[in-house]
Amino acid sequence: MDVLLLLADGMLVSLQPLNLMMIIIGVTLGLFIGAMPGLGSVNGVAILLPVTFLVPPSSAIIFLAAIYYGAMYGGAVSSITLGIPGASTAVATTFDGRPLAKQGRASLALVTAALASFVGGTVANILFTLFAPLLASVALSFGPPEVFALMLLAFATFVGLGGDDIPKTIFSICFGLVLGAIGFDQISGAPRLVLFDYNGFLQGIGFLVLAIGVYGIGEMLWTIDQTRGDVTATTPQMTIKGMAADTKEAARRGWKGTAIGSFLGFFVGILPAAGATPGSLMAYGVAKMVSRNPEEFGKGAVGGVAAPEAANNSASTGSMLPMLTLGIPGSPTTAILLGGMVIWGLVPGPRLFVDEQQFVWGLIGSFYISNLAAVLINLAFIPVFIWMLRMPFTILAPVIFVLSITGGYAATRDMFDIWLMVGFGIGAFFMRKFDYPLAPAVLAIVLGPIAEPTLRQSLLLSSGDPSIFFTRPVAGPITVVALILIFLPALKFLRRRPAKGKRPAS
């Protein structure tokens, strides 16, 4: 019961007036940083880390946790209102969040995202509190073959994610994977695919460059072309009553997705190599699979917003686990937090839970409070975000372009990447015209650089024997499930064929 006492202590500390104020400022700041395309919790935590040396460490942790949560909630805001995923974890949120916003139901999408995030974060916090040391050993049992199997599972959810045109969907997936391979080959250390031998390609192509290009520029150009520049927003006035109705609807239609996302996201999130992006993607895929009306997904299903949002929030909380218990950062943000802990004189690693109980449970206690504050503040700001959507399109459009370019620069600090972004945007405009789905490419550029090295590391381990993916106790079952899911549509297709052929014979 010591743990619960320490946890309660941590929560009480968070509720002191000074700390509560820190939470409110931190969450609000984080919310807006996260809502900017290109910026995320990593920026918020990085700039405020030095500030935290001015306040006592306990307040510092609380402040950082508040920003972390605020930014996680904010990510969904730009996905839904602007249609630009500000972080790779929020790509899956655009699939249904954007259509909902276009139908004039942005408030429903935002409410769903906020509530799902809250549940996801809370579930993750509870799992964390109860099982942290146990889960750390699960994370350790994931070596390269296991991570690759998991990536295979994430790819399985791509099936049915793209449009109706199968060759174009496969093209898009492969295109994203190849783009992700540009730069250096991790295994041999040799430069690879340095296009036109231009040195700028040595650093590879980041997710944000492609995502902002495709969504912030390409999709916008397409919208301007499609609507002849005459976008009439059908956003209804926000009322308390309307929001209450939205809350009810979000709860009724989104609970299943939320439940799936919360648990799946957490388990994927605790693996240091995987992180929140595959977690949110898999949650979306599973929510679609178990849904009674999967055809709604992609057209504005509430469950399609709830699942990835619950998952990415849950996974982001989960990614704290490898950092605290193993000293391995699961994301850039936790990497910076890790640096902060070193500066505070703490040694992250297996001993932390034993030696620094007060710190650990104080941190987790502040997670609970920050999460609660984040959902309340987020809900309070929804009318502001909706108001933004009510701006005339001829004002909103240039503002989105400007935010895309400045946000893109803020993330990469390289003009070459901005030119690439513009190039991708114009390319994406034409590909969009000819029904090439681009979301698979945007996700593949995140998953490819995880999948390829783990595949090759595994084969190095086994001296080139691919059976390593089937014989290891954890990797085996995951690989088999992933392969079944990938080939299921093909099998169905094959079974239908002979059935058709038989009918006339019988």
Place this chain on the structure above:
Amino acid sequence: MRVGELITAGFLALLSLYLMWKSTELPIGYISGTGPGGGAWPFWLSAIMLICCACTAFNWWRGTTPASKSDEPVLDSHGWKSLIFVGGGIVGFVALVSIISMYGAVAVFLFYYLWFLGRHGLVLSVTISLVFPIALFFFFEGAMQITMPSGLPFTDPVFDVLYDIIY
């Protein structure tokens, strides 16, 4: 649309071929004992891309894709205009960044879009195109400590004043 789809597929096929050729700089085969070589992953994925382009061309020939059945032009006169004015505006915006700084380029782009494309009033256009970049400056440089390009040296006096305000 009909011709456009084939041209797009052809262009993407050429891109796939280029990527395949570029991948062969590293070994693309299966090296016994160590698994695939460094070029194998991009090479074979690009090969799949090429096959997909061929499939798209086949579907086009069969006429099963929506685009291959459509006689509409890819871009009508309005489409061309909006692509050139908006897309060209963005290209101009990015080109200006290295000359008159990020914030200067933002101001010019906003004014161009609001006043010229959006046909908003002069007062509104000027107000937004002045206030927004200044707000961005304080957000990025002041709050987020991210330095944006400041263009050619002639912008330095302005930035010196602004930096004195925030630090």
Place this chain on the structure above:
Amino acid sequence: MKFSKRTLFGFVGATVLAAAPIQAFAQDWEPRKPIDFVIMAGAGGGADQIARFIQAVAEQQDLTTRPLVPNNKGGGSGAEALIHVNTASDPDHTILVTLNSFFTTPLRQENLGIDIQTFTPVAMMGVDPFVLWVHKDSGITTFEEYVAKVQEMDGEFVMGGTGAGQEDSIVIAYMSGAYDLDIKYIPYDGGGAVAKDLAGQQIMATVNNPAEAKGFYEAGDFVPLLAFSDERMPAYPDVPTIKEMGHDFSYYNQRAVVGAPGMSDEAAAYYQDLFTTIYESDEWQGYLTSESLSPLWMDADAQRDYWALQVENHQNLLAALGE
């Protein structure tokens, strides 16, 4: 091949710390805008932690009129950072936190057109030694047992590292050559990932900086077998060095700050002064001790000579690796 302390650190006496120059430059130059503090590694790595620590100390003691803004450019073994700094439009406001890829990347990538001698020396904040680690469940407790085990497994002994041509692979290559070891080497994308997979026993041994393995060592999971430092490390007094084994070899990762090519002398003096203050702060000295870094203070001229020597040494090491 001979890589002794005399050749590697030939310019530095044993009393480096005491000799740290107290500079008395007239402060007539001050930064006018935020300082682009480029880091040659991704977020979370050893170099990144050091950069953020330096930034924190500068911020805490209010040492600069304009902030140091960390800018991670880890792509391509630091090639990204080198290109960025080499072509910096404002060299007076661009400084770089380096590791040994500062020497190796321009050697391995001649087409980058980087000549590190054009960079401006600022400060050598310390050097990070390397240690050979195994998991406690392997049952190996001494280096001799390790050598016997690797030879017995005949090519099936798996070690992890951060990739061909990286610091740890150079150490492993030397060790393999010296003891006739046949090791299966798995490249990872960072020292943290390597340590995690050793903790999970996905790999059998690693060569890591103490900072990356410290948490697991203190928990009793990792066993240090051999240090690649010149003398036994204070934090690991029972761990022998490879020198004691009769091999004249030591290898450190440099943690240095350099300025962009073309930096004015006034700006260089300002940064040298700034980093001297940071170096001498209690925080930094405490960090050196807790993270087992060795001090190796040098003035600007000594740094340039050190660079030339390191380039030469790495040329030989990489040649021996077959690069």
